[in-house]
Amino acid sequence: MDRKPFGSKVFSNKGGFVYLLSHRTQILYIADISFVIMYLEVVPGCLVLESSTGSGSLTTSLARAVAHTFDFHEQRAGSARDDFERTGLSSLISVRVRDIQGEGFPSEFVGLADAVFLDLPQPRLAIPSAAKMLKQDGTLCSFSPCVEQVQRSCETLKWKLCAGQYCFFRYG
Template identity: 75%
Template sequence: MLALDTSKKLSFSKLIASGDLVIVYERHETMKAVKVCEGSVFQNRFGMFKHSHWIGLPFGSKVYSNKSGYVYLLAPSPELWTLVLSHRTQILYIADISFVIMYLEIVPGCLVLESGTGSGSLTTSLVRAVAPTGHVHTFDFHEQRAASAREDFERTGVSSMVTVGVRDIQGKGFPDELCGLADAVFLDLPQPWLVIVSAAKMLKPDATLCSFSPCIEQVQRSCEALRTNFTDIRTFEVLLRTYEVREVKINSMRGQGGSPCQQPPCKRRHTNEGSDKQESVSSAIMARPSAEARGHTGYLTFARLRCSA
């Protein structure tokens, strides 16, 4: 689990117990979150796996099915949770999340405000960044979405360090009781410029704000609003290029002396009977760009609260 309470550090060293959430890993694009229950089974294309065989094993264990297939049981880190969570809204992925945490200067002990919660992908990573003594207040105007996020935070064990509120931040702003307490504010809203004044009141002196927007027109209006109370305004677009690393087979023809011979260009190669050439197969590790690389996700605009003279 990510964390049990605010007094414990985030650790995956403990053994798997009944009631724990594990990430069942087949390969990097095939994973599933499963709650371990005594007497339950997990089935996939590799066969049937009994949960009772998982209990007592350390996270990261390789376990076998009744058909000798295998999977890995991984701890639900924020990175893995981002890949398996239910998408109630469009989510932020690892490249944007890591950039946000770095530029917002979020460290253990920080108090962070977020709007809106959405699927909770970023929220889970924010909680790990502020743990074990910090706290995240996240808000969403949609009551059912907020309730689902609370359930997910319970499942991943971070609920003690995050408070989920139902509030129309664009219309009402952030709650007054948080005024001047926030080390960072993150906005993922259709009209973030409507919240800039409220966000400025929430932040400590010299603290930072980030706004995520998919369209450049939203960025332009947000930057105009930020100029009143903020400085050091910057906008970034984070593009990630993923490479696939795999083993490939290489065929070659060799003559009597062992030197490689050029293969015919056609797919089906023919050799004359009695030829002294032999075909050999070798393997090599190759890397190439993924055919389904993720492109534009959105623009990240950062700004620092201007200190009064």
């Protein structure tokens, strides 16, 4: 396999693509957030499902859409909820505690999501659920810190996701 520089767009033979980005931390930076929002085609009124909430930096940017964010960690979810309340975004964003890798997204969103964003240790475990949540033309984006996560997710996508688009980001 040829080495590609960070920032390259790499196409798969299955119709998807990968953008290679490099960062040393799990924090989403504004350049990455802008990139994600552009490729998810998020506009006001879109329904976006996100897992994991983390610091809430992406979630805040998704607030122009109707965003539902899920985090496994009760304290992180609570902190994000408090931040959204302080910044006046709580009417646009719902924060829930849920193990998306283990439980999947709630069934109330089946077929309704314009976009699903995954920032998880094992995103491949959430792909089957994410695929069910997406509208026919919905987009899945997984932000993964290592090539192995991307490879496993791509393998899962070959079998689980038939409709929509997908993109992966590698950093680290």
